[in-house]
Amino acid sequence: MPGLSGLTRDWLSAIGEDPEREGLERTPHRVAKAWSYLTSGYEQTLQSVVGEGVFASEGSEMVIVKDIEFYSMCEHHMLPFYGRAHVAYIPEGRILGLSKFARIVDLYSRRLQVQERITTQIADAVQDLLAPQGVAVLMEGVHLCMAMRGVQKQNSSTTTSAMRGLFRSDARTRAEFMSAVQGTLRGR
Numbered sequence: 520m521p522g523l524s525g526l527t528r529d530w531l532s533a534i535g536e537d538p539e540r541e542g543l544e545r546t547p548h549r550v551a552k553a554w555s556y557l558t559s560g561y562e563q564t565l566q567s568v569v570g571e572g573v574f575a576s577e578g579s580e581m582v583i584v585k586d587i588e589f590y591s592m593c594e595h596h597m598l599p600f601y602g603r604a605h606v607a608y609i610p611e612g613r614i615l616g617l618s619k620f621a622r623i624v625d626l627y628s629r630r631l632q633v634q635e636r637i638t639t640q641i642a643d644a645v646q647d648l649l650a651p652q653g654v655a656v657l658m659e660g661v662h663l664c665m666a667m668r669g670v671q672k673q674n675s676s677t678t679t680s681a682m683r684g685l686f687r688s689d690a691r692t693r694a695e696f697m698s699a700v701q702g703t704l705r706g707r
């Protein structure tokens with residue numbers, strides 16, 4: 520990432536480090552490379568990650584992809600937050616290759632984010648791709664800006680959800696999804 524290694528050198532100086540000392544010599548280069556990966560979602564589009572992954576299909580039963588790990592960086596502090604995402608939908612003529620759900624989660628996580636926005640972006644993406652009868656996304660995240668600084672709450676986690684179609688209008692459908700993903704949430 521051009522420019523980022525120079526900025527990292529300045530950053531090291533600003534925190535009182537010596538960017539020339541042996542252990543830090545290659546750090547600006549490593550940081551630039553790491554950040555290029557951590558923010559690679561900016562370079563991608565929904566179309567580029569899904570490719571030919573949408574298929575015609577008759578089925579109309581709920582599909583749930585659980586426990587998709589995500590790693591993101593909060594836009595307020597540029598510190599990591601990470602956890603699990605669960606994505607469900609009820610097809611209406613079209614289905615999506617299962618791996619694509621994880622690719623969609625990564626597409627939106629590898630940016631500066633807030634958890635709420637990732638959650639709704641995933642739901643909107645599935646909605647746009649499949650026009651299904653419903654979409655549900657539940658995410659649980661641990662925010663290091665709340666754990667290692669600030670309020671310093673190491674055990675708190677944040678759950679966000681986005682419900683579309685039947686998951687929003689029908690309590691039984693929503694309950695079926697929630698009971699399927701329950702127990703996979705951290706320590707509960």
Ligand SMILES: Nc1nc2c(ncn2[C@@H]2O[C@H](COP(=O)(O)OP(=O)(O)OP(=O)(O)O)[C@@H](O)[C@H]2O)c(=O)[nH]1
Pocket residue numbers: 593594595632633634635662664665668669670
């Ligand atoms: N809604 C939401 N808030 C987030 C997320 N990640 C971090 N935050 C919060 O963003 C807020 C920024 O608040 P500010 O008061 O501007 O910043 P701050 O003084 O560093 O806040 P503290 O963390 O309370 O010390 C904090 O409350 C963070 O906990 C997220 O994904 N969603």
Ligand SMILES: [Zn+2]
Pocket residue numbers: 593594595596597598662664665
């Ligand atoms: Zn933060």
